Amino acid sequence: xxxxxxxxxxxxxxxxxxxxxxxxxxxxxxxxxxxxxxxxxxxxxxxxxxxxxxxxxxxxxxxxxxxxxxxxxxxxxxxxxxxxxxxxxxxxxxxxxxxxxxxxxxxxxxxxxxxxxxxxxxxxxxxxxxxxxxxxxxxxxxxxxxxx
Amino acid sequence: xxxxxxxxxxxxxxxxxxxxxxxxxxxxxxxxxxxxxxxxxxxxxxxxxxxxxxxxxxxxxxxxxxxxxxxxxxxxxxxxxxxxxxxxxxxxxxxxxxxxxxxxxxxxxxxxxxxxxxxxxxxxxxxxxxxxxxxxxxxxxxxxxxxx
Amino acid sequence: xxxxxxxxxxxxxxxxxxxxxxxxxxxxxxxxxxxxxxxxxxxxxxxxxxxxxxxxxxxxxxxxxxxxxxxxxxxxxxxxxx
Amino acid sequence: xxxxxxxxxxxxxxxxxxxxxxxxxxxxxxxxxxxxxxxxxxxxxxxxxxxxxxxxxxxxxxxxxxxxxxxxxxxxxxxxxx
Numbered sequence: 001x002x003x004x005x006x007x008x009x010x011x012x013x014x015x016x017x018x019x020x021x022x023x024x025x026x027x028x029x030x031x032x033x034x035x036x037x038x039x040x041x042x043x044x045x046x047x048x049x050x051x052x053x054x055x056x057x058x059x060x061x062x063x064x065x066x067x068x069x070x071x072x073x074x075x076x077x078x079x080x081x082x083x084x085x086x087x088x089x090x091x092x093x094x095x096x097x098x099x100x101x102x103x104x105x106x107x108x109x110x111x112x113x114x115x116x117x118x119x120x121x122x123x124x125x126x127x128x129x130x131x132x133x134x135x136x137x138x139x140x141x142x143x144x145x146x147x148x
Numbered sequence: 149x150x151x152x153x154x155x156x157x158x159x160x161x162x163x164x165x166x167x168x169x170x171x172x173x174x175x176x177x178x179x180x181x182x183x184x185x186x187x188x189x190x191x192x193x194x195x196x197x198x199x200x201x202x203x204x205x206x207x208x209x210x211x212x213x214x215x216x217x218x219x220x221x222x223x224x225x226x227x228x229x230x231x232x233x234x235x236x237x238x239x240x241x242x243x244x245x246x247x248x249x250x251x252x253x254x255x256x257x258x259x260x261x262x263x264x265x266x267x268x269x270x271x272x273x274x275x276x277x278x279x280x281x282x283x284x285x286x287x288x289x290x291x292x293x294x295x296x
Numbered sequence: 297x298x299x300x301x302x303x304x305x306x307x308x309x310x311x312x313x314x315x316x317x318x319x320x321x322x323x324x325x326x327x328x329x330x331x332x333x334x335x336x337x338x339x340x341x342x343x344x345x346x347x348x349x350x351x352x353x354x355x356x357x358x359x360x361x362x363x364x365x366x367x368x369x370x371x372x373x374x375x376x377x378x
Numbered sequence: 379x380x381x382x383x384x385x386x387x388x389x390x391x392x393x394x395x396x397x398x399x400x401x402x403x404x405x406x407x408x409x410x411x412x413x414x415x416x417x418x419x420x421x422x423x424x425x426x427x428x429x430x431x432x433x434x435x436x437x438x439x440x441x442x443x444x445x446x447x448x449x450x451x452x453x454x455x456x457x458x459x460x
Contacts, residue, residue, distance in 0.1 A: 021169035028245040031193035038186035045179035097176040130459025131392030278377025279310030
């Protein structure tokens with residue numbers, strides 16, 4: 001099943017556990033779902049030199065990001081028999097320990113939900129024009145470099 | 149890192165979205181975590197003949213289940229560099245649309261969290277002595293048969 | 297031998313309890329799994345059709361094995377958790 | 379040709395804005411990506427060292443391609459979302 005309507009992905013600031021709970025709860029009426037797979041990206045307090053990361057400030061090329069999120073959604077629905085698919089990404093400031101990415105797939109059986117979630121997370125990391133600026137504990141900043 | 153202390157896995161009744169949220173929130177102080185992977189098993193309202201499943205009643209061989217959960221935890225920590233690992237499974241009655249299994253892995257990087265979560269879910273399905281009795285909408289019951 | 301000590305404990309789960317009518321009971325003078333299965337099938341003929349694993353003291357045993365007094369022998373139908 | 383229409387829009391993101399000092403601006407009379415890159419490197423020498431992709435109207439273009447008036451050309455450093 002493909003969903004054509006564009007979905008709001010970007011969230012201002014961190015994604016809260018309560019937001020995740022609300023999203024899970026909203027699926028209790030979809031009683032054909034047997035499995036949910038959720039990925040959460042959390043901001044780490046990595047040491048850059050001898051200073052810890054206190055927060056990441058995310059910026060995006062929003063129009064292109066929306067287009068790419070849409071393409072990834074379409075590809076996921078084409079590749080896996082999903083019942084539901086939600087993607088949320090933070091913009092702005094997210095503190096270390098807070099959540100900046102939330103991918104949520106639901107399917108009748110577990111294999112599809114799990115595989116689709118992994119597929120989407122990988123594609124987001126490689127294809128979505130979002131940049132993180134790591135704000136260090138002393139107020140200085142470095143641009144984040146993602147490991148592959 | 150291995151955790152030797154036994155952990156409480158079984159929960160009486162459904163696993164609520166609020167419980168999941170609380171579990172996520174408790175990791176915000178672990179700032180070396182970069183990725184969480186969560187699997188949730190939800191009870192489906194499958195048709196058995198022409199009657200829908202209204203609920204599943206779960207029973208277990210609890211001592212053996214605890215031993216097997218412990219073995220799975222140890223194997224997961226040995227195979228993947230996890231920061232945290234939590235497993236919760238319902239006993240008793242869980243209605244269609246409610247959650248009966250919650251597997252939660254956390255790691256520095258996404259690949260380990262995702263792979264470990266999948267590994268654990270597969271082992272749970274095959275190795276944990278738990279049985280579901282499907283209660284149909286007319287009150288009759290059939291023993292659940294898991295698909296592979 | 298103390299008769300109390302010659303007993304093994306049987307545990308049945310899931311759909312097998314529909315056949316055995318009980319989930320835990322004791323049996324005496326059982327020397328191995330093959331003998332146990334034969335006795336159980338005689339008592340509960342439907343068990344011959346049932347699919348199950350045998351666990352002795354919480355470890356699954358495939359094939360035959362000697363049983364000793366005090367063993368907990370569990371009859372485990374296919375798991376359906378999760 | 380209307381000069382307004384001969385313009386392309388440039389967009390820079392992430393660490394590239396530290397080099398360009400601006401995130402969006404217009405440029406005139408650019409015929410293709412190779413020419414654009416040469417002009418940009420002349421103006422911002424640090425760009426020669428920078429790793430980035432070029433997207434034209436939100437599609438990543440590898441190699442050279444003709445640019446037409448009205449195109450939005452984005453300079454995209456390695457993504458670091460998630």
